[in-house]
Amino acid sequence: MAADSVHVPKPSLSETVFGLFLRLVSISCFWFGLGYWAMLIGFSLGGQGRFDLLSLPWRAAATTLAVVYPVAALGLWLLVSWGPVLWVVAAAVEITMFEVYPQIFGSRPFLFTLHLAVAATFVIFRAAIAYQRSRQARAARIDLP
Template sequence: MPESKPRDVGAREPARDLGLSDAAISAGRIESDENVWTRRLVLFLRVMAAVSMLQGLYHWAQVTGFVGTEDDAFEAQSMAWQSATIYFAVIELVSAVGLWLATPWGAVVWLTTVVSMAVIELMFPTIYGGNLIVVGFQAAFLAAYLALAWMAARERPP
């Protein structure tokens, strides 16, 4: 019976070394400029996720009374204002999660919030005051998203 050699614990098998080096090479690979618009789109979605989260938290602060005076209290507002505030308090946080994950449903929910806010500001000025600056920002965010999504779609082959 041949005597077995004690195995060196520090020694690695050649095939295993090859696998590790391939993994290390692919993990450290620098991405080419092929996906530059996709990366920009994801960065934009993450920024919009942070903005949506802050807006949602602000609406919840209005509901709970952390912001505003007694005259601005949630209970003292009209039913339309209360309904819109609760709607945005919920949908903004949902869209923030979806945008951060860069999921298609997150973009859809975010687009719903953008259009909803613009419609409320333009068509129902008695609710939030009809602030055209808010509408302008919403339109700019929407245009930026559409431009980035279009450029990202162009860099991927069909």
């Protein structure tokens, strides 16, 4: 390496674990997306969830989630900023489906709990990383002459 190369700081343990967490969420998003695709093409639910057999609300919601979940999975896997944003969109759609309109979509209380746990874990990780970076920045200012 040249002496004038840019020094890239080594990621902290919390940043590394946060990246692993995002990749695990990415795998689950991809799994949920595959589940919606399997339903829409008639592979699951004994063919009862095929797109042409669904009601209009289910068509809109299932096709939206079948597209948003895999794209969110890609963003989460690549650790880019739009990945969590798309996950929030997908989670909001599912929470709205199953908590606000249970008469149309049914009820899945465990799904709400799962999304809430992932969101809380995400916020805790982001807060820990922000605190760690502020401490490092403060230490760097104190050490300067």
